[in-house]
Amino acid sequence: MLNIEIDGKPLEVEHGSTIIDAADAAGIAIPRFCYHKKLSVAANCRMCLVQVEKFNKPLPACATPVADGMKIYTRSKAAVEAQQSVMEFLLINHPLDCPICDQGGECDLQDIAVAYGASGSRYTEEKRVVFNKNIGPLVSTDMTRCIQCTRCVRFLKEVGGMQELGMVGRGEHAEITAYVDQSVNSELSGNIIDLCPVGALTSKPFRYSARSWELTRRSSIAPHDGLGSHIEVHVKDHKVMRVLPREKESINECWLSDRDRFSYEGLNSPDRLKVPMIKHNGQWQETDWKTALEFAAGQLKDITKQYGGDALGVLVSPNSTMEEGYLIKQLSEGLGCGNVDYRLRQTDFRLDGKRTGTPWMGCNIQEIEELDRILLIGSNIRNEHPLLAQRIRKAVANGAELCIVSPLDNDPLMDVAHKVIVRPNDMVNVLGQILKAMSGLQKLSLCLPPTLNTLLEEIKVRPNTQKIAECLAGISEELILIAPKVGIFLGNMALSDPRFTEMYSMAEAIGGITGAKGGILPPAANSTGMHLMGVMPSATGMHARAMIEVPRKAYLLLNIEPELDCQHAALATDAMAKAECVIALTAYKSAALENADILLPIAPFTETSGTFMSMEGRVQSFQAVTRPLGECRPAWKVLRVLANTLGLNGFDYNSSEEVKNKIFHGEKPSALVWRSLNNNLKELVEIQINIKKEGLQRIGEVPQYESDPIVRRSPPLQKTKYNIRPMARMHADQLTELGLQDGDLVVAYQDKGSALLKVRLDNHVAKGCVRVAAAHPLTAGLGDLMGDITIEKASTEHAALYEKQLTEMA
Amino acid sequence: MAEQTTKMATRKSSSAKKAARPVVMTDLTGQTLVTLRTLNEKNPASLATYEKLGGYAQLKRLVTEKIKAPEIINQVKVSNLRGRGGAGFPTGLKWSFMPRYYDGTKYLVCNTDEGEPGTFKDRDIIRYNPHQLIEGMAIAAYTLGARVGYNYIHGEIWQDYEIFEAALAEAREAGYLGENLFGSNFSFDLYAVHGYGAYICGEETALIESIEGKKGQPRFKPPFPASYGVFGKPTNVNNTESYASIPWIMQHGGQAFADLGVPNSGGSKLFSVSGHVEKPGNYEIRMGTPFKELLEMAGGIWKGRQLKAVIPGGPSTAVMPARAIENATMDYDGLSKAGSSLGAGSMIVMDDTTCMVKTLKRLSYFFYEESCGQCTPCREGTGWVYRIIERIVDGKGKMEDLDLLTDLSNNISGRTICALGDAAATPVLSFIKHFRPEFEYYIQHGKSMVDGK
Numbered sequence A: 001m002l003n004i005e006i007d008g009k010p011l012e013v014e015h016g017s018t019i020i021d022a023a024d025a026a027g028i029a030i031p032r033f034c035y036h037k038k039l040s041v042a043a044n045c046r047m048c049l050v051q052v053e054k055f056n057k058p059l060p061a062c063a064t065p066v067a068d069g070m071k072i073y074t075r076s077k078a079a080v081e082a083q084q085s086v087m088e089f090l091l092i093n094h095p096l097d098c099p100i101c102d103q104g105g106e107c108d109l110q111d112i113a114v115a116y117g118a119s120g121s122r123y124t125e126e127k128r129v130v131f132n133k134n135i136g137p138l139v140s141t142d143m144t145r146c147i148q149c150t151r152c153v154r155f156l157k158e159v160g161g162m163q164e165l166g167m168v169g170r171g172e173h174a175e176i177t178a179y180v181d182q183s184v185n186s187e188l189s190g191n192i193i194d195l196c197p198v199g200a201l202t203s204k205p206f207r208y209s210a211r212s213w214e215l216t217r218r219s220s221i222a223p224h225d226g227l228g229s230h231i232e233v234h235v236k237d238h239k240v241m242r243v244l245p246r247e248k249e250s251i252n253e254c255w256l257s258d259r260d261r262f263s264y265e266g267l268n269s270p271d272r273l274k275v276p277m278i279k280h281n282g283q284w285q286e287t288d289w290k291t292a293l294e295f296a297a298g299q300l301k302d303i304t305k306q307y308g309g310d311a312l313g314v315l316v317s318p319n320s321t322m323e324e325g326y327l328i329k330q331l332s333e334g335l336g337c338g339n340v341d342y343r344l345r346q347t348d349f350r351l352d353g354k355r356t357g358t359p360w361m362g363c364n365i366q367e368i369e370e371l372d373r374i375l376l377i378g379s380n381i382r383n384e385h386p387l388l389a390q391r392i393r394k395a396v397a398n399g400a401e402l403c404i405v406s407p408l409d410n411d412p413l414m415d416v417a418h419k420v421i422v423r424p425n426d427m428v429n430v431l432g433q434i435l436k437a438m439s440g441l442q443k444l445s446l447c448l449p450p451t452l453n454t455l456l457e458e459i460k461v462r463p464n465t466q467k468i469a470e471c472l473a474g475i476s477e478e479l480i481l482i483a484p485k486v487g488i489f490l491g492n493m494a495l496s497d498p499r500f501t502e503m504y505s506m507a508e509a510i511g512g513i514t515g516a517k518g519g520i521l522p523p524a525a526n527s528t529g530m531h532l533m534g535v536m537p538s539a540t541g542m543h544a545r546a547m548i549e550v551p552r553k554a555y556l557l558l559n560i561e562p563e564l565d566c567q568h569a570a571l572a573t574d575a576m577a578k579a580e581c582v583i584a585l586t587a588y589k590s591a592a593l594e595n596a597d598i599l600l601p602i603a604p605f606t607e608t609s610g611t612f613m614s615m616e617g618r619v620q621s622f623q624a625v626t627r628p629l630g631e632c633r634p635a636w637k638v639l640r641v642l643a644n645t646l647g648l649n650g651f652d653y654n655s656s657e658e659v660k661n662k663i664f665h666g667e668k669p670s671a672l673v674w675r676s677l678n679n680n681l682k683e684l685v686e687i688q689i690n691i692k693k694e695g696l697q698r699i700g701e702v703p704q705y706e707s708d709p710i711v712r713r714s715p716p717l718q719k720t721k722y723n724i725r726p727m728a729r730m731h732a733d734q735l736t737e738l739g740l741q742d743g744d745l746v747v748a749y750q751d752k753g754s755a756l757l758k759v760r761l762d763n764h765v766a767k768g769c770v771r772v773a774a775a776h777p778l779t780a781g782l783g784d785l786m787g788d789i790t791i792e793k794a795s796t797e798h799a800a801l802y803e804k805q806l807t808e809m810a
Numbered sequence B: 001m002a003e004q005t006t007k008m009a010t011r012k013s014s015s016a017k018k019a020a021r022p023v024v025m026t027d028l029t030g031q032t033l034v035t036l037r038t039l040n041e042k043n044p045a046s047l048a049t050y051e052k053l054g055g056y057a058q059l060k061r062l063v064t065e066k067i068k069a070p071e072i073i074n075q076v077k078v079s080n081l082r083g084r085g086g087a088g089f090p091t092g093l094k095w096s097f098m099p100r101y102y103d104g105t106k107y108l109v110c111n112t113d114e115g116e117p118g119t120f121k122d123r124d125i126i127r128y129n130p131h132q133l134i135e136g137m138a139i140a141a142y143t144l145g146a147r148v149g150y151n152y153i154h155g156e157i158w159q160d161y162e163i164f165e166a167a168l169a170e171a172r173e174a175g176y177l178g179e180n181l182f183g184s185n186f187s188f189d190l191y192a193v194h195g196y197g198a199y200i201c202g203e204e205t206a207l208i209e210s211i212e213g214k215k216g217q218p219r220f221k222p223p224f225p226a227s228y229g230v231f232g233k234p235t236n237v238n239n240t241e242s243y244a245s246i247p248w249i250m251q252h253g254g255q256a257f258a259d260l261g262v263p264n265s266g267g268s269k270l271f272s273v274s275g276h277v278e279k280p281g282n283y284e285i286r287m288g289t290p291f292k293e294l295l296e297m298a299g300g301i302w303k304g305r306q307l308k309a310v311i312p313g314g315p316s317t318a319v320m321p322a323r324a325i326e327n328a329t330m331d332y333d334g335l336s337k338a339g340s341s342l343g344a345g346s347m348i349v350m351d352d353t354t355c356m357v358k359t360l361k362r363l364s365y366f367f368y369e370e371s372c373g374q375c376t377p378c379r380e381g382t383g384w385v386y387r388i389i390e391r392i393v394d395g396k397g398k399m400e401d402l403d404l405l406t407d408l409s410n411n412i413s414g415r416t417i418c419a420l421g422d423a424a425a426t427p428v429l430s431f432i433k434h435f436r437p438e439f440e441y442y443i444q445h446g447k448s449m450v451d452g453k
């Protein structure tokens, strides 16, 4: 600790801190523009100049480390003169037309100018004008307002992982710009809006729609990935106007992914279902709640009475709340139905009954930064959990080594130490190789099931897999780490794979040897919560996949669009079409619900209260930030009244809090969570290592802006480059083998279904695979996300059909 | 676009430099040349010439006799050699800042980026005596444990760059650069880097950024290059003339070098004399030589006119009216006592037909155009200052402008990331201080007091 003095106040500060750190900790205000605690120090704005004893010129507080005995004056004549002069310089070329600037009212320059600026200007020369740049559908630019602080540049480079903005030109001609004709494509790009201290970068969707002081700010939790990021929702006249991050160091720090920031535009979509609807003779009719609920209850009763509870299938979105999950589970039980599931994009359920608890990520989000070695299995991490990717990027910047086993070679925008890119079928073998190499390194005799031991004997360890094993063991080119902190995580592609059980078991075995932390990366906001609530089939019940494979007489859908949210789109559509009755609790009236019979309008997360449990087991409740649109009702209420109408007992909740209390038995949630989270298996399962070698495999990734009904309806997100139409993406060698070329039209067949797709050369795809995005109407005829697929060149009739499809979609 | 126009504009000024054909000579007494000792030979830049004059003998001696680094650094300290790039920082002291034990590559960088108007001495070193620079750098590399070196050469000098590349090839061929020199375990690779002509790339940390392939923008210091330089590794940066002095110091000893000059300013120094003199060019003279003597060597004021003012060390040093410089001596203390500084030794001489208002306009334009734009006071201030002076020259000046100019310059100075801010303020402050009536006249009459235009 060092002893210093700021403005006469004696302080004890940590060695290595800067003057601005010390002042911030002591609550002494120093003005600043370029400094940001999460970015490297640029010291270019010079606004933070302070006087330091024994120095003949003012020093920038943001870049000056404290020394023992230092005496600092932030308000002395010399300091204030320096600050005022910098303020004057900053303002000479600034437009000073705050009334027409979108940042007005929440602008650092405006605020600091009030405190440090003069009332008039001595500048009478001509002002500089800088042309605006179009950097994409999310961020709007007003470059004449830019004060060249380079926060945006540093953010994209250091946090986003790729320098997408830079300063070109010198002196007064210096301008912030993107690469020629390029937009800013980072999935974290919205953060530069928050970082920009002036109105140079503002939100394109929000721009000019409200003034900051007209907005009511309410706290909530982001609902699109497993992180549980803290958000602040800004509301005007009961409408969500924008979403900003709420600082939470241990989860989202001060950032937010673009998906969580801009999805709100989907809340105001014209697709919103505002009144209950019933289909009569193939025609949709609006109705009132009472009629709708009575009709729905009647249908449920009739069908379960006639065919048994088993005839009903209940499919639940993992983005729904714990309360909703709990109630729908109770309701199903009340109807004698054990077919309930939230794992809509899973196909391998062999681990059911073998788990000792709720699977989770196996460590805290913040701990990722401290890992020395990270193995990602089947995860396109930037697509799945953008902010988690950012944490891993930090770990890598701190010296961690990242290894990847995946069918996709997407650039994670950080250094990858070792990677093996293979067909999903071969991933199990690769993990087996790592395990075998590992046991060789550690000279361990593994306690593995005999069949696995025999299987491992057959496996040949390849050099690059050997490297991964060595890396995880702590051996690398430069030095040997004794007992490195290892994290092993399975992502969405692994979770959707028909051999998830094998991958999971291998990962667990490797983790056992390395003493790794880790687990699965639950894809949705409440995946872990749904598992904890037991929103899964009863011992005799059917899982999500079985429910659509063997069609049910009736379905109860919570917050899903079956063909877009299920593992097997074609089966899902088919099952819905065949059912006698489909009851959908939904916020949207969508084409994907054409086969439904009753639509009950429920409130999206902004219009209801509830609880999510995040990937790290954090139980976070939130309140409604606006009132429900039209006749929408919170889903927990709808489920409660539906249960009441069905005459079921035990549904007399008056608030979501009461449901929550029931769930946690009035205990602190952490107590239950602590008892429940567990990635261990009761027993190892028999596994197969060498699987079918021939044939093409589909990699059916869900693009991040197609992941759930809300984001699918956010126009700005849909305009980003991530939202390009699904194509059949293949490696160059694969194209040669099939005699295809980039741009060709092909028919992709899976099971009985097919899709017409354009071919795209994509060397990031493993050979033997076709990457065809899911959750899109164009691929709704296809099957398993990670399954066998065949590709054929399209005929001329197909070409005409394709054109027709395109016009229809437009 | 902006970059390109700047380059073209400076191109023009560089051909102006060429017109001022350097007459290089020793001082009036015929003292031995230090950094240009091959000059009077037939093929001054060739290896054979340099070897004939004892070149590379010092490098060989130090390496083969395994002379210890502290001993070499001590000689450099004794020599009183101060950095010739402008700041005058004692070279021996700078060398002692390099971390002795470091697990990784250390770098050596030579600054041949001279881009300040009126500065053209380093160019003559690489043109006429490149091997002495190479030897100097190799000795520094041996002393400081640097494995790799770069010589960053100004973007607008092509022929000289090629001469230096040729010298590098010769030195590599002859075994003065490369691996295990003279059979020892000392290895040193040296490369030339050709810049693009930005003045700011002469600032050592901007130069380092530029070597790394980035836009040349100064870094905030600390950390200094000695701890965080090229690619984040410990790096020693010196000026061309500084390195080129080293072989002489090693040959004759630090004391002999110190004795060439005066206390606090060791050795001889190259002065680039330009402006209104009969014989503009580079003059290598002993430190402490009277100004009058240097002026005489340069043939005196041209066309029989009178001396009006001198910028003694380049535009970043304060202008001196004739009376202030006339009795000064050309060394660090001498010039600082007389109210300016030695800078890089770029002496710009102005006769009595010079309009100081228009001269200042040109100088301010230079700094305005060359500011890297990174930090607020320099980016905004240099443009503001230039526009005011431009307005004055256009006949639209106001009396308050003079105080405003002074105030703005004081607000730039000392508040920026690098010294370009101070450099931009110095001419404004010193011109107005010494020639205020000329500015007032211009504002009142809308035309120059000197040329009436």
Ligand SMILES: Cc1cc2nc3c(=O)[nH]c(=O)nc-3n(C[C@H](O)[C@H](O)[C@H](O)COP(=O)(O)O)c2cc1C
Pocket (backbone or CB within 6 Å): B082, B083, B084, B085, B086, B087, B088, B089, B091, B094, B111, B112, B113, B114, B115, B116, B199, B200, B201, B202, B203, B204, B205, B237, B238, B239, B240, B242, B243, B418, B419, B420, B423
């Ligand atoms: C704007 C600016 C331009 C500079 N240009 C040069 C230059 O062209 N050549 C040079 O040697 N030093 C230049 N310097 C000084 C260097 O930063 C550095 O101090 C010098 O290269 C160190 O070498 P020395 O100690 O041998 O003088 C410049 C400094 C500034 C602030």
Ligand code: SF4
Pocket (backbone or CB within 6 Å): A145, A146, A147, A148, A149, A150, A151, A152, A153, A176, A195, A196, A197, A198, A200, A201
């Ligand atoms: S655009 Fe904003 S954040 Fe970026 S440099 Fe300019 S003022 Fe700073």
Ligand code: SF4
Pocket (backbone or CB within 6 Å): B200, B217, B218, B370, B371, B372, B373, B374, B375, B376, B378, B379, B416, B417, B418, B419, B420, B421
């Ligand atoms: S003082 Fe000028 S040149 Fe130096 S860093 Fe700042 S803006 Fe760039």
Ligand code: FES
Pocket (backbone or CB within 6 Å): A031, A032, A033, A034, A035, A042, A043, A044, A045, A046, A047, A048, A049, A060, A061, A062, A063
């Ligand atoms: S905040 Fe310190 S220089 Fe910008």
